[in-house]
Amino acid sequence: MLNDLDLNLLKVFIAVYRHKSITLAAEEMGMTQPGVSGLLKRLQQQVGSQLFVRSGRGIAPTHHAQELIRHVEPALIQISNALESLNGFSTHHPHKFVVYTSEPVMLMLLPKIEADVTLGNVTIELQPTHSNEERLLHGLNQHQADLAIEFTEHATNAFFTEALFDDQICVIARKGHPRVSQNITREQFYAERHITLKLRREDAYLADYFTEESLRDRTVAAECTSLVSQMSMVSTSDCIATMTASIAKQFADKLDIQVLKLPFTDIPIQYRLMAHNRVRKSPSNIWLRDKLKSYFE
Structure with a gap:
């Protein structure tokens, strides 16, 4: 047979x-x-x-x-x-990788990928990660993406993760804000109007998800699903917002915003590479994981 x-x-x-x-x-x-x-x-x-x-x-x-x-x-x-x-895996041969990731990581990764002259004939395409965990795992299982960049752990034995980089959250306000300058107290935090960002999969606001304390209700002026729109609205108003520090610092000068230390105990955002077990020893997937790690060293 x-x-x-x-x-x-x-x-x-x-x-x-x-x-x-x-x-x-x-x-x-x-x-x-x-x-x-x-x-x-x-x-x-x-x-x-x-x-x-x-x-x-x-x-x-x-x-x-x-x-x-x-x-x-x-x-x-x-x-x-x-x-x-x-x-072995060679960049001399055409190869396209697909990576699921969130908006903050996309904003950080794209300039690094575009500036990388060592990619050769390799293409790395970034796609938005699924808001539903089941669809995310299904996409990886069905070869729709080579790996995902996640900050949440998934309870499944069919996938493995590797550490990528740590981030943290901060508060942003426009430069020239009438009440907030250089730092912000807890009292000021609650007194100001907020532009909020909700994590759809976790069904929680970013500020609440990554702080150890239980935050009180805030006055919400607007709710966004995009960090870019959140920063833009803060830069043209007297509202404040809580967001990831790496992106806030990247766009601070361009959007004329202040990056302030959070007046609470923050929980680190630990980004991880996630892929199906079948590609753990694949030379091409190993190359991709090493390449992505090198961007954050």
Whole structure:
């Protein structure tokens, strides 16, 4: 049986298993639905077992499919990594990486990527991270991105994380503010009107999420979903805002804003690289992780 086995059949099987859909598997592999169905039928004939059954509008794996994926997927990952390691990863060959990340990290990373003359033929594309944890993990699992940059831990054994850099939060106010200058007290913090930023996935304001104290209600003038709009509104009003210090310092001079120490005990924002376990030893993914770390050294 092993002599007659086509590894492409196993690649099709894994794609169908991940998507639970022949249509989506065909789209991922650039094939037609009949082509995927035909290869899947050949594999089922070779293993002598039915691998999928109809379930609602899609298909569901049988017990035999679950056993097969448990043994086959790790083996194919090892084969892929071994073949990739023969020549190592080279920037001389065209390669596109996709990285999920948040707006603050995008604002920091893009100038570094554009200024990097060592990338060669490699492209690193930044995409906004998903506001839903399930969709984020699904995207990484389905090869829609090579890795994500996150500041929250995810309770799953299928993914690994590595430290990237630490950030902190601060308060910003426009230069020339009538009441706030160089520093801000807790009393002033509560007395001023705020431009707030809400973390959608955590369903909490940034200021509340990254402080040890429980903050009291503030007077909210406007709520933003973007750091850029938050900074712009602060620069043209007498409102204050709480945001990440790295971005505030990056745009302070351009937007004519003050960067002030938070009058509370802040919790460090610990950004981490996150990827699926199957790419942990992949030379290309190792290169990408090392490259991103080098931008924050």
